[in-house]
Amino acid sequence: MSDNKTTLASGTIFDEAGYDEMQKAENHEIGFRLFRIMFFVVLLFTMVFIIVCSNTENLAGTIISLVLLATLFGFYLLYAYMTAKRGIMNPKFAKSWSGTWIIVFYGIMLAAWSARLIGDIQNDDSFYDVVHYIMWLMISTEAVLMCLCAKKNNKVLKKQLEDDGEE
Amino acid sequence: MAKNLKLKSARAAMDMSQQALAEAVGVSRQTINAIEKGDYNPTLNLCIDICKALGKTLDEIFWGND
Amino acid sequence: MSDFYNTYEKENVTPSIFRDEDFDEMQKAENYKIGYKLFKILFSVVSIVPAFMYMLSISIGETVSAVMSLILFIFTWVMYVLYAAKASEKGVMNPSFAKSASAEWRIPCCIGFIVFCIILSICDVLDYKLTIAWGIMMVANIFISHYAKRNQKIVMKQLEDDEE
Numbered sequence: 383m384s385d386n387k388t389t390l391a392s393g394t395i396f397d398e399a400g401y402d403e404m405q406k407a408e409n410h411e412i413g414f415r416l417f418r419i420m421f422f423v424v425l426l427f428t429m430v431f432i433i434v435c436s437n438t439e440n441l442a443g444t445i446i447s448l449v450l451l452a453t454l455f456g457f458y459l460l461y462a463y464m465t466a467k468r469g470i471m472n473p474k475f476a477k478s479w480s481g482t483w484i485i486v487f488y489g490i491m492l493a494a495w496s497a498r499l500i501g502d503i504q505n506d507d508s509f510y511d512v513v514h515y516i517m518w519l520m521i522s523t524e525a526v527l528m529c530l531c532a533k534k535n536n537k538v539l540k541k542q543l544e545d546d547g548e549e
Numbered sequence: 550m551a552k553n554l555k556l557k558s559a560r561a562a563m564d565m566s567q568q569a570l571a572e573a574v575g576v577s578r579q580t581i582n583a584i585e586k587g588d589y590n591p592t593l594n595l596c597i598d599i600c601k602a603l604g605k606t607l608d609e610i611f612w613g614n615d
Numbered sequence: 616m617s618d619f620y621n622t623y624e625k626e627n628v629t630p631s632i633f634r635d636e637d638f639d640e641m642q643k644a645e646n647y648k649i650g651y652k653l654f655k656i657l658f659s660v661v662s663i664v665p666a667f668m669y670m671l672s673i674s675i676g677e678t679v680s681a682v683m684s685l686i687l688f689i690f691t692w693v694m695y696v697l698y699a700a701k702a703s704e705k706g707v708m709n710p711s712f713a714k715s716a717s718a719e720w721r722i723p724c725c726i727g728f729i730v731f732c733i734i735l736s737i738c739d740v741l742d743y744k745l746t747i748a749w750g751i752m753m754v755a756n757i758f759i760s761h762y763a764k765r766n767q768k769i770v771m772k773q774l775e776d777d778e779e
Contacts, residue, residue, distance in 0.1 A: 393709070393711040395702070395712045396658075400711075408705050408707040410650070411643075411651075413647070413650055413651030413654040414635070416698055417653055419694070420658070424657075424661055427686075427690070431680075431683055431687075434680070434683060438680070442675070443672065446664065446668055447668075450661075458632075461653055465632075465649060468645055470638075470645045471632065472637055472638070473637055475632045478630050542579060543567075577641070589641045
């Protein structure tokens with residue numbers, strides 16, 4: 383019981399050292415649900431922030447929010463990778479994201495936005511004019527990597543079931 | 550975690566595929582596979598449902614590894 | 616196809632990677648574990664960035680950025696308080712944390728600190744914008760302390776209910 387394990391934890395609210403399985407399970411569910419909310423709200427907020435900062439020519443704000451956007455995409459991909467590694471990605475999501483056409487389509491988008499960005503840099507366009515290209519580059523990269531994660535998930539799942547030699 | 554060979558043989562004795570057992574107890578085939586491989590510890594409720602589906606007791610499938 | 620993807624087909628559903636209605640207990644448990652780990656890290660990262668942005672914005676006089684950073688800052692603390700609330704509801708808050716956060720001196724100290732900051736602002740010793748940030752953190756800590764106490768009550772009740 384939790385009262386016997388009080389002395390083991392280091393004392394932050396997120397520390398699960400000393401939890402038993404019930405406490406872990408409950409905390410994991412709470413954390414997952416809040417992760418979901420937090421991710422989408424902060425993502426939306428960050429995109430708005432980027433637009434506001436670039437429109438008001440706030441350089442520091444624009445850079446920091448771009449970095450935050452990249453970090454959020456990083457978390458999204460990390461979640462996708464960690465679930466794909468175990469073959470436990472949401473099946474519907476994995477099914478819709480594992481199409482090869484996604485890599486082709488977003489690969490082309492990636493090339494197109496990169497060319498546009500390079501062209502604008504060479505033309506000495508202002509940083510604020512190219513911010514949305516950077517955003518699109520991030521989105522395209524994220525889509526390609528997500529597709530790879532979905533494919534990995536399906537491979538892992540197939541292997542798990544084939545290993546058993548069952549139908 | 551050790552493989553659950555008792556579950557596998559109980560299922561084979563009933564001539565039941567993993568998919569059929571999964572559908573009978575309301576989980577995915579992946580979960581049944583993970584339980585048999587020892588990769589997942591099912592909840593007590595799931596253990597009970599599996600036993601009912603296979604007509605066995607908890608001791609026969611999940612307990613007493615001697 | 617449904618066998619391959621190992622789930623139950625639900626019609627007309629927009630797939631989201633976080634949608635847990637499609638999961639069985641094993642998939643849920645594993646996804647929750649991963650989500651929890653990432654939540655901890657995401658929270659730490661996101662709680663630092665708006666604080667930093669807010670300080671930067673007020674130092675360069677960017678009102679819009681300052682307001683937006685403050686909103687994100689408040690949101691982060693709301694998530695923290697929400698976590699505490701949900702965990703305490705079931706009595707599963709970290710016991711060490713709950714024990715220290717439920718100490719009687721916490722709430723009066725937080726209130727005292729807010730009053731102190733307000734006084735410093737009135738006397739022009741402290742920028743009112745910093746007082747706002749401190750105020751948000753102290754209010755959040757008051758709520759956390761309240762939920763920690765609730766957690767302790769619930770744990771005690773759970774254990775008392777079982778006394779034979």
